Amino acid sequence: xxxxxxxxxxxxxxxxxxxxxxxxxxxxxxxxxxxxxxxxxxxxxxxxxxxxxxxxxxxxxxxxxxxxxxxxxxxxxxxxxxxxxxxxxxxxxxxxxxxxxxxxxxxxxxxxxxxxxxxxxxxxxxxxxxxxxxxxxxxxxxxxxxxxxxxxxxxxxxxxxxxxxxxxxxxxxxxxxxxxxxxxxxxxxxxxxxxxxxxxxxxxxxxxxxxxxxxxxxxxxxxxxxxxxxxxxxxxxxxxxxxxxxxxxxxxxxxxxxxxxxxxxxxxxxxxxxxxxxxxxxxxxxxxxxxxxxxxxxxxxxxxxxxxxxxxxxxxxxxxxxxxxxxxxxxxxxxxxxxxxxxxxxxxxxxxxxxxxxxxxxxxxxxxxxxxxxxxxxxxxxxxxxxxxxxxxxxxxxxxxxxxxxxxxxxxxxxxxxxxxxxxxxxxxxxxxxxxxxxxxxxxxxxxxxxxxxxxxxxxxxxxxxxxxxxxxxxxxxxxxxxxxxxxxxxxxxxxxxxxxxxxxxxxxx
Amino acid sequence: xxxxxxxxxxxxxxxxxxxxxxxxxxxxxxxxxxxxxxxxxxxxxxxxxxxxxxxxxxxxxxxxxxxxxxxxxxxxxxxxxxxxxxxxxxxxxxxxxxxxxxxxxxxxxxxxxxxxxxxxxxxxxxxxxxxxxxxxxxxxxxxxxxxxxxxxxxxxxxxxxxxxxxxxxxxxxxxxxxxxxxxxxxxxxxxxxxxxxxxxxxxxxxxx
Numbered sequence: 001x002x003x004x005x006x007x008x009x010x011x012x013x014x015x016x017x018x019x020x021x022x023x024x025x026x027x028x029x030x031x032x033x034x035x036x037x038x039x040x041x042x043x044x045x046x047x048x049x050x051x052x053x054x055x056x057x058x059x060x061x062x063x064x065x066x067x068x069x070x071x072x073x074x075x076x077x078x079x080x081x082x083x084x085x086x087x088x089x090x091x092x093x094x095x096x097x098x099x100x101x102x103x104x105x106x107x108x109x110x111x112x113x114x115x116x117x118x119x120x121x122x123x124x125x126x127x128x129x130x131x132x133x134x135x136x137x138x139x140x141x142x143x144x145x146x147x148x149x150x151x152x153x154x155x156x157x158x159x160x161x162x163x164x165x166x167x168x169x170x171x172x173x174x175x176x177x178x179x180x181x182x183x184x185x186x187x188x189x190x191x192x193x194x195x196x197x198x199x200x201x202x203x204x205x206x207x208x209x210x211x212x213x214x215x216x217x218x219x220x221x222x223x224x225x226x227x228x229x230x231x232x233x234x235x236x237x238x239x240x241x242x243x244x245x246x247x248x249x250x251x252x253x254x255x256x257x258x259x260x261x262x263x264x265x266x267x268x269x270x271x272x273x274x275x276x277x278x279x280x281x282x283x284x285x286x287x288x289x290x291x292x293x294x295x296x297x298x299x300x301x302x303x304x305x306x307x308x309x310x311x312x313x314x315x316x317x318x319x320x321x322x323x324x325x326x327x328x329x330x331x332x333x334x335x336x337x338x339x340x341x342x343x344x345x346x347x348x349x350x351x352x353x354x355x356x357x358x359x360x361x362x363x364x365x366x367x368x369x370x371x372x373x374x375x376x377x378x379x380x381x382x383x384x385x386x387x388x389x390x391x392x393x394x395x396x397x398x399x400x401x402x403x404x405x406x407x408x409x410x411x412x413x414x415x416x417x418x419x420x421x422x423x424x425x426x427x428x429x430x431x432x433x434x435x436x437x438x439x440x441x442x443x444x445x446x447x448x449x450x451x452x453x454x455x456x457x458x459x460x461x462x463x464x465x466x467x468x469x470x471x472x473x474x475x476x477x478x479x480x481x482x483x484x485x486x487x488x489x490x491x492x493x494x495x496x497x498x499x500x501x502x503x504x505x506x507x508x509x510x
Numbered sequence: 511x512x513x514x515x516x517x518x519x520x521x522x523x524x525x526x527x528x529x530x531x532x533x534x535x536x537x538x539x540x541x542x543x544x545x546x547x548x549x550x551x552x553x554x555x556x557x558x559x560x561x562x563x564x565x566x567x568x569x570x571x572x573x574x575x576x577x578x579x580x581x582x583x584x585x586x587x588x589x590x591x592x593x594x595x596x597x598x599x600x601x602x603x604x605x606x607x608x609x610x611x612x613x614x615x616x617x618x619x620x621x622x623x624x625x626x627x628x629x630x631x632x633x634x635x636x637x638x639x640x641x642x643x644x645x646x647x648x649x650x651x652x653x654x655x656x657x658x659x660x661x662x663x664x665x666x667x668x669x670x671x672x673x674x675x676x677x678x679x680x681x682x683x684x685x686x687x688x689x690x691x692x693x694x695x696x697x698x699x700x701x702x703x704x705x706x707x708x709x710x711x712x713x714x715x716x717x718x
Contacts, residue, residue, distance in 0.1 A: 416593040419560050420651075422580035423587040424607035425658055430581075434606075438597035 017350050021343040021399075025356060029396050032371025033363055039374065040227035049228040055212070059232065062208040065123060066192035069130035073187050076131055077138030078180070080280040083273035084139065085147040095277050096139070098285050103136035104450060105288070105503050106457025107196030108474040112481055112496040113287025114201060116294040121203035129197045132284050134187040141186070145179035146172075185244040189237055193364040196459040199478055209233040213366040214463060223370065230367040237362055288500050295494035298486055306487070306494035317480055317488045319468040322495065329456055329473040335391035336398060336455035337448045343395070344402040344447060345440075348410040349432075361400045365460025368393070373464050387470045390462055394455035401454065402447045409443030410436075453503050473499055511536045512557070512662045512694055517566030519549070519556050526552045529566070532713050534662070536571075537692040541705030544715030550698040551590075553715070554664045557696070558585045570661050581610075586660030586693075590667045592651035594639040600650050601626070601635040607658035625653035628687055645676035649683065656691060663688075663695040669704060681707060 049055045084096050102110055107129070114129045115121070149172055157167040195210040202211065209229055217226035295306050309315060310322035318325065347357055360368070372393065376383040383389050413436055421431040437444075459474040466475045473495055480492030512534040519527040526549045534540040542550055555561040557568050559580035567576045575583045594603050601622050608618045626632045629649040634642065642650065648668055655663060668684065669677050685708055688695055699705050705712050 414591075414593065416589050416591065417595060419555070419558075419580070420587060420589065420593040420654075421595075421606070422560065423558050423583075423585055423660075423664075424654065425581050425584075425610040426606075427579075427581050430610060435595055438595075 017346045021347045032375040035375045036371040040224045045224045045228040058207050058212045066188050069127045069191040070188045073131050073134040077135040079276045081139050081142045083276045085143045087273040100136040104453035106474045108477050109496045109499045111197045111200035113291045116290035121201050125201045130191045138183045141183040142179045145176050149175050210366045217370045291496040295497040306490040310494045317483050325471050325476045332391040333452040333455040336394035337451040339395035340398045340402050340451040344406045347403050348407040358400050369461040369464030393461050394458050398451045398454040402451050405447040513569040515567045518564045520564045539695040539709040540711045541697045541709035542713050543705050584661040586655035586663045588651050588655045588665045588668045592647040600637050604654045604657050629653045663693045665697040
C-alpha cells in the first residue's frame, strides 16, 4: 500500500516533465499529420481512390504481400525463437545477435542484400527482405515469453500421456499466443507500410500504399490523392490493431508466468535446435553478407574500387560526394539521439505512459512526410528545406521505440532507493543525477545506439525532406541501386555494406 | 524529539492511517507494533514525507516539518531491504549523505570509518554492495542512515527476513548503536520481543 501511495504521489509530481516531449511531438508530428488531413482530405477524393482500379490494385497488393510476409516470417521466426529460448548451445548468443541485428538495419540495406543475391525484383525478393527484417521482431517479442514457460508443466503433460504436439497446443500455446499475436500484428503493419524494401525490390510494377503515397505526393504533386491513400492506409492499420488487440486480450492467460527456465542441454535435444538456428541464420544473414560480397566482387573479379570511391572519390549519380553522405548521416544520427534520448528519459520518468507517444508507430512515415512538407512550407514555419528538420523527424520516429528501450529500466529502479536518497538529504534532482543515472547508464547507451541506428536507416520521411545537401545513406543507396551501371550499383552495395558494419558496430557497443 | 499529532493518510476514499498521535523523546526509541498490512510502513513514509499526509502534523525538535520535502526533514530511514545504492561501494553508500551535506573530504572519510567501525565492517569498505550478505547489508544501511547525524531515525522492520543467528547478532548491535549514538528512533516491527529489547516505549498500532 505504501508503494502504491508513493507511486500515486510520483505520477502527480512528475507530470510537468511531460511538457517538453508532448510539445515536441505535437509540433513535429501531431500538427503536420492533422494539418494534412484537415487541408487535403475529402470524402469525394477517398471515393475516387476506392473506385480506381489502379489504387485498389495497390491496396490489394499491400494487403496480400503483407499477409504472406507475416506468414513466412512466423514460419521461419517461430522455430528459431523456440530453439533460442528453450535450449542453450555453443554460439546461441551469437546466433541471437545475428538474428536480431536486422531489426535496426535500414530496410534499404536489407533490400539491397536480397537484390545482391536474387539479382531480380518482384514479390519473392520483397517477401524475403521482409522476413530478414522481421524475424528479429518475432524473436524479441515472443522469445522472452517463451523462455518463461515452465518446463515442469510440459513434463507434467507428458507424464499424463500428451504427445509433444498436444502439449504444445494445450500447455505452451495458451501461454505464448498473446506474444505471437502481438508480433504478427507488428510484422503485418511493418510489411503493409513497407517503403524502402518495395522502392528497391518492387520494380516499376509493384507498389504498396506507402510507396504510392510518396509517388502521388512528391513525384506527381497530387497531395489530395496522397492524403486519401494515407487515410485508407491508417484505417486499415487501425482496424488490424483493433482486431488483434481484442484477440490478444482474449488469448491472454491470467496465469502468472514463471521466471526464465533452465535451458535444456542434453545432446539428444540439441541437434534439432542447432539445425533450425543454422537454417534461419542462413536465410537472414545471407543477404547481409551478400552486400559485402557484391561490394568487393565485380564481374567475378575482386575489386576494392567501390570502397575507394565511397571513401575518397565521387560519383556522377550522386550530387554530393559519398563521404559527405556518410558524414551527414552520422551527424544526423548523433543529433537525433541527442534529442530523442533525453525526451524518452523524461517520458519514462513520468510513470504516466501515454498513447500519444506510440502514434509514430501507427502513422506511416510517408503520411508524416506529406504533413511535414505541407505544414512547414510557409513563413514563419518554412522549415521543410532546413537540414535540422531531418534529425528532428528521425527523433520523432525513433521516440516510441527508444521510450520502450528506456522505460523498463527506469521502472526497474526500486522506488525505495529514491526514498533512501531523499532521507539522506538528496533533492529529487540530485537523486536523479547520482542514483538513477548511474543505474540507467547501460539502458541509456542501448537507447542511444537504437536511436542512432533508426536515424541511420530512416528512409520514408527522409525521402520527403532530403535535398542535395542533406542526402542520407539510405537515400543515396536507393538512388545508386535504382540507376544502371556496374560501378554505380557496386558503389550502392558498398554503401549498404558500410551501413551493415556501422549499424552492427553501433548496436554491439550499445 | 519527534511528535506526531492526529496524523491520517488516505488513498482515494480508503483510510490507511487514522488519527495517530505519539511522541518520542530525544534519544529515546519508540517501537510501533502491529500485524502486517495495517499501515505501519505508510505511517513511517508519511513521517519522512515520502507520502503526503491527509491530516495532522509532524514536529521534529519542536519544528513543524509537515510541509517540508523529504530531503529537508533531517530524518534517516532504514528500510526492510536495506536499499543500498547498487552502483556504489560500501563506503560510497555511507558517504552519500555526507557528500550531499557538502562535508569536507577529510571529515567525510573520518565519519565513514567511524561508522564502519561502529558496525564492525571496516574490512568491507571498498566492497561492491552486491557481494554483501543480508546481515552485512542491513548493517551498512544502518551506518548510511546514521552518517549525516539525522535528528530522527526511522527503522522499518530492519531485522526481518534474516536467519536466526544473524538476527540475534544484529539485534544486539542495533541496541548498542542506538544507545551509543543516543539517536531519537522510531522502530516498526511485528515482533514484540524485538520491540521490548530495543525500545523504551511500545506503541500498538490502532486497528482500522
